[in-house]
Amino acid sequence: MxxxxxxxxxxxxxxxxxxxxxxxxxxxxxxxxxxxxxxxxxxxxxxxxxxxxxxxxxxxxxxxGQLNEADKKDLDKRLHQYIREIDRCIAMLSQ
Structure with missing residues (x-):
């Protein structure tokens, strides 16, 4: 090469x-x-x-019924969130 x-x-x-x-x-x-x-x-x-x-x-x-205080607060918080969401949906449906 x-x-x-x-x-x-x-x-x-x-x-x-x-x-x-x-x-x-x-x-x-x-x-x-x-x-x-x-x-x-x-x-x-x-x-x-x-x-x-x-x-x-x-x-x-x-x-x-075996909820401790923290679990009760968490459950209460989630229930309030669900209720707010349901209220919001009802308000939207009534418009």
Whole structure:
């Protein structure tokens, strides 16, 4: 190989190496992006499940009368929020 073709070959080889690394990184990025989406979806599902279970616990405590002061205040607060929301809906319907 002549002396002036050698640098071009090295550049070509390096470029091929960089392109290969880019493709590998792109595949890895795609895989990680997919994994992040799946984990976020699982996180949302688990958060909903936790919320449902906390509501069930609160309902059971209320039904059995095993509420401590903090639970009573929380229940009272939620009941007032529900009542305000119902009042707001009734006001909207009466317009």
């Amino acid at each position: 002549s002396d002036n073709q050698q640098p071009w070959k090295r550049i070509h080889d390096k470029l091929q190496q960089v392109l290969h690394q880019y493709q590998v990184l792109q595949k890895d990025n795609d895989r990680l992006t997919k994994e992040v989406k799946e984990l976020k979806a699982r996180d949302v599902t688990q958060a909903k499940k936790i919320d449902e279970l906390e509501n069930k616990i609160a309902a059971l405590k209320t039904a059995t």
